[in-house]
Amino acid sequence: MTKTWYSDLPQYYQRQIKAAGLDKAGLTRRRLLKGMAATAGVAMAGLSSRPSQAASQMTYMCWEGYNDPRIIDPFRKANDVEIAFDLIVDSPGGFAKLQAGASREVDLVSSDMPWITRLGPAGLAQELNPADYADVYATFYDQFKPPFEPLLNEGKTIGVATRWGWVGPCVNTDLTKPEIWKSYDPVFDDANKGKICVMDWGDWPILPMALHAGIDPYQELDQNALEEIRKVLRAMFKNTRTLVADLTQAQKGLLDGSLLGCIGAGSYLTSAVRKQGHKNIIAVVPEPKNGLKQGIIWVEATAILKDTDQPELAQKLLKHVVSKESGHVLSLLDSTCNVVTNKAVEALYTPEERDILQVDYMWTAWDNSQMHRIAPNIDDMLAIWQEELAAAQ
Amino acid sequence: MADEVPRSWRDPDLLIKALPTVLLQTTCFLAPLVMTFLLTFQRSRNFQLQWSWDLWTWTDVFSKPHYWTILGHTIFMAAACVAICLIIAFPIAYGLATRFKAWENEIKVLITFAFITDATLKIYGWALFLDKNGMANYTLSSIGLPPEMVAFLYTDWATLLGMVYSLSAFAIFTLYLSISNIDRSLILAAYDAGAGKFRAHWEVTLPLCKPGIWAGSVLIFLLSVGAFLEPKVLGGGKSPMSAELIRQTFETRVNWPLGAALTLVLMVVSVFIVLLFSRLIGLKRAGLAA
Numbered sequence: 001m002t003k004t005w006y007s008d009l010p011q012y013y014q015r016q017i018k019a020a021g022l023d024k025a026g027l028t029r030r031r032l033l034k035g036m037a038a039t040a041g042v043a044m045a046g047l048s049s050r051p052s053q054a055a056s057q058m059t060y061m062c063w064e065g066y067n068d069p070r071i072i073d074p075f076r077k078a079n080d081v082e083i084a085f086d087l088i089v090d091s092p093g094g095f096a097k098l099q100a101g102a103s104r105e106v107d108l109v110s111s112d113m114p115w116i117t118r119l120g121p122a123g124l125a126q127e128l129n130p131a132d133y134a135d136v137y138a139t140f141y142d143q144f145k146p147p148f149e150p151l152l153n154e155g156k157t158i159g160v161a162t163r164w165g166w167v168g169p170c171v172n173t174d175l176t177k178p179e180i181w182k183s184y185d186p187v188f189d190d191a192n193k194g195k196i197c198v199m200d201w202g203d204w205p206i207l208p209m210a211l212h213a214g215i216d217p218y219q220e221l222d223q224n225a226l227e228e229i230r231k232v233l234r235a236m237f238k239n240t241r242t243l244v245a246d247l248t249q250a251q252k253g254l255l256d257g258s259l260l261g262c263i264g265a266g267s268y269l270t271s272a273v274r275k276q277g278h279k280n281i282i283a284v285v286p287e288p289k290n291g292l293k294q295g296i297i298w299v300e301a302t303a304i305l306k307d308t309d310q311p312e313l314a315q316k317l318l319k320h321v322v323s324k325e326s327g328h329v330l331s332l333l334d335s336t337c338n339v340v341t342n343k344a345v346e347a348l349y350t351p352e353e354r355d356i357l358q359v360d361y362m363w364t365a366w367d368n369s370q371m372h373r374i375a376p377n378i379d380d381m382l383a384i385w386q387e388e389l390a391a392a393q
Numbered sequence: 394m395a396d397e398v399p400r401s402w403r404d405p406d407l408l409i410k411a412l413p414t415v416l417l418q419t420t421c422f423l424a425p426l427v428m429t430f431l432l433t434f435q436r437s438r439n440f441q442l443q444w445s446w447d448l449w450t451w452t453d454v455f456s457k458p459h460y461w462t463i464l465g466h467t468i469f470m471a472a473a474c475v476a477i478c479l480i481i482a483f484p485i486a487y488g489l490a491t492r493f494k495a496w497e498n499e500i501k502v503l504i505t506f507a508f509i510t511d512a513t514l515k516i517y518g519w520a521l522f523l524d525k526n527g528m529a530n531y532t533l534s535s536i537g538l539p540p541e542m543v544a545f546l547y548t549d550w551a552t553l554l555g556m557v558y559s560l561s562a563f564a565i566f567t568l569y570l571s572i573s574n575i576d577r578s579l580i581l582a583a584y585d586a587g588a589g590k591f592r593a594h595w596e597v598t599l600p601l602c603k604p605g606i607w608a609g610s611v612l613i614f615l616l617s618v619g620a621f622l623e624p625k626v627l628g629g630g631k632s633p634m635s636a637e638l639i640r641q642t643f644e645t646r647v648n649w650p651l652g653a654a655l656t657l658v659l660m661v662v663s664v665f666i667v668l669l670f671s672r673l674i675g676l677k678r679a680g681l682a683a
Contacts (some may be wrong), residue, residue: 092440092647099441200630202645242547243630249520258525379439382646383457386638390459393466393632 054082058310058317061086061094061102062110063300065333066162071326075317081310083317090202091115098124098305107308108317110162113150114374116301120153125303126311127156136160136319139344143366144299150371151301159303162322163330165267165338166365167208167296167372168285172254176261182287184212184294187263193239195260197253200245205264206381209236211294211370212286218370221377230384236263237392247272247336254281267358267365268298271337274356282358285365295369299341324348331357433654440647450650454658460638464662467635470549470624471617474556475610481557482564482609483602489565490572508562516555516626523551523627547629555623560616564609571605572598607674611667618663635659 054076060067060083067085076083086102088094091112098106103124109116119125130137130146137145144161151159169181180186187196187209198205203217206229210217213232215225241259244250251273253259262269266283273281285295302321304314320326327345331338332353339357349359358365375381402408436445454460485504489497507515522528523546533539545551575598583593621636630637639659643652 090644093644095440096647096649200625200645237631240631241629245625245630249626256524256526374439376439379437379646379648386641386646387457387459389631389633390462390638393462 055080056310056313057082057084058107058313059084059086059105060108060110060317061088061098061106062108062302063088065330065335066110066321068329068333070329071321074325075320079313079316081313092202095119095122098122103305104307106305107310107314108302108304110300110302110321112372113159113161113299113301114372116159116303117151117153118374119303119305120156120158124306125158126306126308127153127158128160128304130157132315133160133319136322136342139324139342140322141341141343144341150299150373159301160318160322161299161301161341162327163338163340164297164299165271166283166285166362166369167204167264167266167268167298168283168294168365168369170250170254170262170265170269170281170283171260172257173280173282175257178282178284181261181284183289184208184263184286186261187212187239188235189239192260194241195258196236196239196241197250197259197262198236198240198243199250199262199264199269200243201264203375203378203381205236206233206385207296207372207375208263208294209233210381211292211296212289214290214292216292216370217375217377217381218373219376221380226377226380226384229381230388233385233388234391237388240392243389251281266296266298267338267362268336271357272333272335274358275332275334275337279355283365285368288368293368293370295365296372297366297369298372429653429657432650433657435650437646437648437650442649450654453651454654460655460658463633463638464635464659466632467618467659468662468666470553470556470620470634471614473553474560474617474620475613477553477557478561478564478613479568479606479609481561482568486565486568486572486605487598489569504562504565512559512622515559516622519551519555519558520546520626523554546627547631549628549632552620552624552628552632552634555627556617556620559623560613563612563616567609567612568602568605571602575601603674607671610670614667615663618659 056079058081062085064087067083067087072083075081086097086106088097088111092115094109094111095115095118098109098119099122109119109125116125120127133146140161144164146157147155148157148161151157151161169184169186171178171181176186186192207217209232210229213228215221215228217229221229242249242253244253247265247269250259250262250265250269254262255273255278266285270281270283288294302318304311304318308314321330322340322342324342324344327340327342328348331340331345337356339359339362346354346359349357354360433450434446434448436443436447436449489500493500524530525544525546527546545554579601580593580597583597588596618634619636620634621640624630624632624634624637633641635655636659639652639655642648642655646652
């Protein structure tokens, strides 16, 4: 007689399990959790007399925006699937959560590319066969077609790039000339004391400052290089009016003129304000300094988790997220607007939308930028940031 | 009436009665605290936890002065908040308990509403009010004063303003309770003995308010050291306090062992300060009970 997962239970429970059909399904932790979630869902829906009838459930960990109903609803209806969202507020936090065990419940994840790539060596993400995504890649910009090096782990593709943008000074052209921001020098100008905003977004403000100091933060750094970064951060804090983590605070400051420039953000910050009609707010990329590109390109990517029990649906959802229609929605959200990796989306943009997204500028930004990856000395740089911030007070 | 028998922790009846509380405290407070403590003996490298079982994190905490600079700043801000809250709260509580009896309930409702309004809403409200183009500067400039006269948004003063605004209700209500419970005949006796209003207030009312002052101070102090939103939104993040340092360490640096260690340091220092002050002001347990 074959031993089942429930054969050690009393006869009564065994009969109940058989009656419920759980013996054939096989009860895994994932299925149990999803079953519990579904039961809870049905209970909640019962309150509103609208029971869930979807054939399957999925969990999608993503940034806000990827869960936009205009993206998800067509997929949900077409595939008869209920999708639960686990919204991330920062990439390291999302990664830590997956590593702490959430990978057992999550099927698909959309996050910053370095963190998606990291899912590979962490043993959390499925390796993708680019041939399976040939239809998707066919409409991609050449820059993101495989082999797209930043998304490779030991030669294997970990995810598919979805959305991207650039990091550079964000300024109000009514108050300052973009030409002045061909370098980060205005950040340190005494005339701009108390007018600089720094985004409190982990490594994002540190990396441009390192580049300004002539140091490539994406290389292994020695103590001298770290000391140079310390000096440039110290100088930056002298002119800093505020550190903000909230996008809207920075946007408001740029609009009302209380802030001259924002460091550590870029198109991610400016595009939503531009969508509101404020075309005077732009994100520029400084020119290369001594051969070192000063801008940074950020890319978001989507990966399928290894433990998914819905591999086919997860693949379908991934393809759906990077499709032309979803890409158009994803690039013009209310909270933020950013270009996507699917070239076909460009055909859907109106001239106004192209202007909002600075489409005509995006390849200039690309050419003058580094591709964002995990900086090897990020721990040291963040520790220096904390020390200099404390010293600045 | 039978004399009260002193209860001993060896008393089985007492032990059984205390068991639920002990279990609750152990599982909900002590166990997480022990886990937090154990976490401090691990390391974090490239955003990943490494089970190392060494003193690296504690060495880092005790060798880097900036953690202590921020902690010192936090304690200073919390102490300032306590002092300002008490100064503001005392006349309000005194008035409520003695002079404005007719509107007592209405005033209490108003204070409660302000107190229970969402903290985020209140703090962002202040940020908008104090903004360069906010109501404060607009009002000042409309009466002919120079623009941007109110320029203390993104300063420690703004942080303090937010903290006092959020926490002063604790002082108002604890003081109000103390003042309400004062036996009026004691104050009248002081007058009969020749004391003036100020002396009666200083030597009778104020000492009798000690439990209220103390309870309010402890509440405000402990909540102040954990202040997070005010330094970030009103203080502009340039002058972080310990809660923000801990958040940065957990979230941005993803260094959980260091975050755990900084949390424990903040807890221990806060409790130490509270105990130290309770000893300094000579507040005996019996006094508190009274």
